[in-house]
Amino acid sequence: MIPGVAADFSQDTIWTSVVKAVLIVVFLLLSVLVAIWFERKVVARMQVRPGPNVHGPFGLLQSLADAMKLLLKEDVNVTAADRVVYLLAPMISVFCALLVFAVIPFGPEVTIPFTDYSTPAQLTDFPVAVLYVLACASVGVYGIVLGGWSSGSTYPLLGAVRSTAQVISYELAMGLSLVSVFVMAGSMSTSSIVESQARLWWFLPLLPAFAVYLISMIGETNRLPFDLPEAEGELVSGYMTEYSSMKFAWFFLAEYINMLNVSAICTTLFLGGWRAPWPLSAVGDGVLNTGWWPVLWFLAKLWALMFVFVWVRGTLLRLRYDQFMVFGWKVLIPVALAWVVVLSVVQWLRQGDLVGAGAGGGELLLTAVAVVFLALVVAVLRPGRARRRADAAAGVGGVARAAAPDPFVARSRMFDPFAGGYPVPPLPGQHLPPSPRAARHAVEPDLVDPEAGPDRDPDRDPDRDQPVQEESR
Amino acid sequence: MTTSGGEAALFGVLAPLMVLASLGLLVVRRAVHAAICVVFVMIALAVLYVASQAPFLGVVQVVVYTGAVMMLFLFVLMLVGVDAADSLTETIRGQRWIGVLLGLGLLVVLGGVVGRVVLPPGPAAAPGAGAAATNPEGLARVLFGDYVLAMEVVGVLLVTAALAGLVLTHRRRLGPRRTQRFVAEQRVAQLAEGRPLTPLPAPGVYAQNTAMDTPALGPDGRPLEHSVPRVLRIRGQQRSVTAVLAAEETLVERGAPGALEPADADGAPADGAPPDGGPAAKTDGAPDTGDGGRRARDDREVRG
Numbered sequence: 001m002i003p004g005v006a007a008d009f010s011q012d013t014i015w016t017s018v019v020k021a022v023l024i025v026v027f028l029l030l031s032v033l034v035a036i037w038f039e040r041k042v043v044a045r046m047q048v049r050p051g052p053n054v055h056g057p058f059g060l061l062q063s064l065a066d067a068m069k070l071l072l073k074e075d076v077n078v079t080a081a082d083r084v085v086y087l088l089a090p091m092i093s094v095f096c097a098l099l100v101f102a103v104i105p106f107g108p109e110v111t112i113p114f115t116d117y118s119t120p121a122q123l124t125d126f127p128v129a130v131l132y133v134l135a136c137a138s139v140g141v142y143g144i145v146l147g148g149w150s151s152g153s154t155y156p157l158l159g160a161v162r163s164t165a166q167v168i169s170y171e172l173a174m175g176l177s178l179v180s181v182f183v184m185a186g187s188m189s190t191s192s193i194v195e196s197q198a199r200l201w202w203f204l205p206l207l208p209a210f211a212v213y214l215i216s217m218i219g220e221t222n223r224l225p226f227d228l229p230e231a232e233g234e235l236v237s238g239y240m241t242e243y244s245s246m247k248f249a250w251f252f253l254a255e256y257i258n259m260l261n262v263s264a265i266c267t268t269l270f271l272g273g274w275r276a277p278w279p280l281s282a283v284g285d286g287v288l289n290t291g292w293w294p295v296l297w298f299l300a301k302l303w304a305l306m307f308v309f310v311w312v313r314g315t316l317l318r319l320r321y322d323q324f325m326v327f328g329w330k331v332l333i334p335v336a337l338a339w340v341v342v343l344s345v346v347q348w349l350r351q352g353d354l355v356g357a358g359a360g361g362g363e364l365l366l367t368a369v370a371v372v373f374l375a376l377v378v379a380v381l382r383p384g385r386a387r388r389r390a391d392a393a394a395g396v397g398g399v400a401r402a403a404a405p406d407p408f409v410a411r412s413r414m415f416d417p418f419a420g421g422y423p424v425p426p427l428p429g430q431h432l433p434p435s436p437r438a439a440r441h442a443v444e445p446d447l448v449d450p451e452a453g454p455d456r457d458p459d460r461d462p463d464r465d466q467p468v469q470e471e472s473r
Numbered sequence: 474m475t476t477s478g479g480e481a482a483l484f485g486v487l488a489p490l491m492v493l494a495s496l497g498l499l500v501v502r503r504a505v506h507a508a509i510c511v512v513f514v515m516i517a518l519a520v521l522y523v524a525s526q527a528p529f530l531g532v533v534q535v536v537v538y539t540g541a542v543m544m545l546f547l548f549v550l551m552l553v554g555v556d557a558a559d560s561l562t563e564t565i566r567g568q569r570w571i572g573v574l575l576g577l578g579l580l581v582v583l584g585g586v587v588g589r590v591v592l593p594p595g596p597a598a599a600p601g602a603g604a605a606a607t608n609p610e611g612l613a614r615v616l617f618g619d620y621v622l623a624m625e626v627v628g629v630l631l632v633t634a635a636l637a638g639l640v641l642t643h644r645r646r647l648g649p650r651r652t653q654r655f656v657a658e659q660r661v662a663q664l665a666e667g668r669p670l671t672p673l674p675a676p677g678v679y680a681q682n683t684a685m686d687t688p689a690l691g692p693d694g695r696p697l698e699h700s701v702p703r704v705l706r707i708r709g710q711q712r713s714v715t716a717v718l719a720a721e722e723t724l725v726e727r728g729a730p731g732a733l734e735p736a737d738a739d740g741a742p743a744d745g746a747p748p749d750g751g752p753a754a755k756t757d758g759a760p761d762t763g764d765g766g767r768r769a770r771d772d773r774e775v776r777g
Contacts, residue, residue, distance in 0.1 A: 003607050004607030004608075004609075004610070082503070082505075085505065085506070085509070088509075126528050127528060127529070127607040127608055127609055127610075128528050128529050128532045128608070128609055131529070131532040131533070131536060132528075132532050134532075134536050134540075135519075135532050135535035135536045135539075135540065137540075138535065138536055138539065138540025138541070138544070139516065139535060139539060139540065141540070141544065142512065142544070142547075145544070145547060145548075145551065146505070146509070146547075148551075149505060149551045150505075157551065157552075160551065161548070161551065161552075164544060164547075164548055165548075168540075168541065168544060171540070188609060320653075418661075421658060421661050421662070422661060423661075423670075
C-alpha cells in the first residue's frame with residue numbers, strides 16, 4: 001500500500017504491471033485509430049458531407065488504410081536537417097504521450113474473469129501522479145521544439161517557436177486550474193481524487209477551474225482553434241512540415257494520444273473519473289460503480305470530451321497569434337489565479353465552520369460562489385466590451401457608429417452600400433441596385449424568359465443600367 | 474538506510490549515462506546538442522530522486538527545470554540556427570587556461586568535501602518529513618510551517634525580479650494602438666482616394682520566370698502595374714508583359730520549331746499581352762486564340 005494513494009497495488013506483481021502496460025499501449029493505439037475516424041466522421045456530419053465511407057463498414061477501416069499508407073511511404077530525410085535530433089524529436093513526442101495513461105484509473109478494483117485475482121484497473125499511482133502528468137507534457141514539448149529546429153527550415157522553426165510559447169503559457173493556466181482540485185480533494189494522486197468525488201463531481205463546485213481547464217487543454221494539445229504551431233494557411237504545417245512517412249506518423253500519433261490524455265485527465269479530475277453519472281449511481285445501492293461497469297463510464301466520459309474537441313474544431317475559427325497569447329496571459333491565467341484565491345477563502349470559511357453549514361452546505365456555498373465568479377468573469381470579458389473601450393480611447397469609428405443607428409432596428413428602404421463605413425449587403429426589404437452586367441441579359445431575352453420570374457425584370461431594364469455603369473467607372 | 478537492489482541497478486545504469494551526457498555538454502560543438510545533454514542529465518536526476526523516495530522533488534525537477542528553465546534556454550538557442558557552431562576563438566587572452574585552472578580548483582574542493590562526508594546512520598534527517606504520511610505533505614509541513622518566512626521572502630524576491638523585468642523592458646506607447654479594426658476602417662476610408670480595399674495583386678507568374686518584376690494581368694487582360702513592388706518600379710527594374718511573353722515564345726520556338734504560328738499573328742496590342750495569352754494556348758496553333766482576344770477587346774470597348 002503506497003501512502004497517500006487510495007488504490008491498493010500491494011497484490012500486483014511485476015507481470016501484472018507488464019500486462020497492464022501492454023494493454024494500455026494497445027488501448028491507446030486502437031483509440032487513436034478510432035479517434036481519427038471519429039473526428040473525420042463527426043466533422044463531416046457537421047459540414048453536411050458523408051466523410052470516410054469507402055473502406056469497411058461506415059468507413060471504419062479508413063484510418064487503418066491511412067496508417068498503412070504512411071508506413072509504406074518513402075522516408076525522406078532533409079539534407080539540411082540535423083540527423084540525430086531530427087530522428088529523436090518524434091520519438092520524444094510519442095514516448096511522452098504514452099507515459100500519461102500509466103496513472104489514469106480506468107476503474108476501481110476489478111476481478112480478472114474466471115479467477116479470483118483482483119487488482120486496480122490502473123497501472124500505477126503515487127502521491128504526485130497529476131504533477132507527473134504535467135511533467136510528461138512539458139517534456140513532450142521538446143519533441144515539437146527539437147523537430148522544428150532540426151528540420152533546418154524556416155516554417156518548422158517558426159512553428160516550433162510558436163508551439164513552445166503556446167504550450168508553456170497554457171500549461172500555467174492548466175496547472176493553476178488543477179490546483180483547485182488538489183485543494184478540494186486534498187491529494188494529488190489520481191485514485192484518491194476519484195475517491196474524493198463520491199458525493200459530488202468537482203466540475204460543479206469548481207466551475208471556473210473546469211472552464212479554464214477545458215480551454216487550456218485545447219491550447220495544450222495544439223488543436224483548433226489554437227493550432228497556431230501548424231496553421232496551414234501561415235506555416236504550411238508548422239513543426240512537422242519537413243517530416244514524412246513514419247516520422248510524420250509519430251507526430252500525428254502523439255497529437256491524438258495527447259488529446260486522449262488531456263480528456264482522461266479532465267475526466268479523472270473534474271468529471272468523477274470512473275464513477276457512474278447520477279441517476280445510474282443510485283441504482284441498486286451503487287452496484288454500477290463496482291466490477292467492470294466503471295470502465296464503461298470512464299470511456300463514455302472520455303469520448304464525450306473527444307467529441308468536444310471535434311465540436312470545437314467544427315465550430316470555431318483559428319485565432320490570430322497575438323490574440324491567442326493575450327487571451328492566455330491576460331484572461332486565463334489571471335482568472336485561474338483569482339479563482340484559487342477565492343477558493344482558498346471559501347475553504348478557510350468552511351474549515352472554521354464560519355458559515356455554520358455542514359459539509360453539504362459548504363459545497364452548495366462553493367457552487368454558488370463558483371457560479372457568481374464565472375458570471376462576473378463573463379460579464380467583464382463579454383465580447384465587444386474591450387472593443388468599445390478601445391474605440392472610445394482611440395476615437396475611431398465612434399462617430400460613424402453613433403450616426404448610423406443599429407441596422408437591424410431601423411430598416412431604411414434606401415440601400416446604403418456603405419452603411420456604417422463598410423461595404424454591406426442589402427437588408428431584408430432593401431434591394432441591390434441593378435447589376436452593371438445586366439446589359440448582357442438584354443441580348444438574349446428568349447433564353448432567359450421562360451424560367452425567369454418577374455423579379456428578373458429590373459435587371460434587364462436598360463434605363464436603370466446606365467447610371468450605375470457610369471458610377472462604377 | 475540501505476539501498477535496495479533495484480535502486481542500485483538503476484543508479485548503476487543511469488549514473489554512467491549521466492556522466493557521459495555531462496561530458497557531452499563540454500565536448501559537443503552545437504549549442505542545441507549541449508542543451509539536449511543537459512536535459513538528459515536533469516531527467517535522469519529526477520528519476521534518481523523518485524527512486525530515493527522523493528517523488529515530489531523528482532517531478533518538480535522535471536516540471537520546473539526541464540519544462541520551463543531549460544525550455545527557455547533552448548528557445549533562445551534555437552534561433553541561432555541549425556548550422557551555427559561555437560567559435561573557438563578566445564575573446565579574452567588566456568581565458569581557456571584560467572578556465573582549466575578554476576575547474577581544477579573546484580574539483581579539488583569537491584573532492585575534499587565528498588571524501589570527508591559522513592552519512593547519518595538513521596532515516597532521512599529532514600525534520601518533520603518523517604512524521605508525515607506522504608512526501609508532498611512532509612515537504613509542505615517543512616516549507617510552510619518551519620520555513621514559511623524564508624519561503625515568503627523568496628517569493629517576494631522572485632516577484633520583484635519579474636516586475637523589474639517588466640519595468641526594464643517596458644516602452645511607453647506613443648499614440649493610440651493600431652488595432653485590426655482601426656486599420657480596416659482606415660482602408661475603407663481611403664477607398665475614396667483610389668486606394669485599393671484589398672491587398673495589392675501579386676506579381677505575375679509566367680512559365681519562364683516566377684519573378685517579382687513582371688506585372689500580373691487583370692481580368693481584362695491588361696497588365697496591372699501596381700502589382701510589381703514599388704521599389705522595383707522606382708528603380709526601373711520592372712519588365713513589361715510584352716517582353717516576358719516574347720521571350721517565352723522565343724523559348725518555345727527554339728524547343729519545337731515549325732509547330733508554331735508566328736508570335737504576332739493576331740496583332741497583339743502594344744500595351745499588353747493577348748488576354749488569354751498563355752503560350753500554351755498558342756502552341757497548338759488554334760486559330761480561335763486570336764479571335765478570342767479580339768472578342769475580349771471588343772467587349773472591353775463596349776464596356777469602357
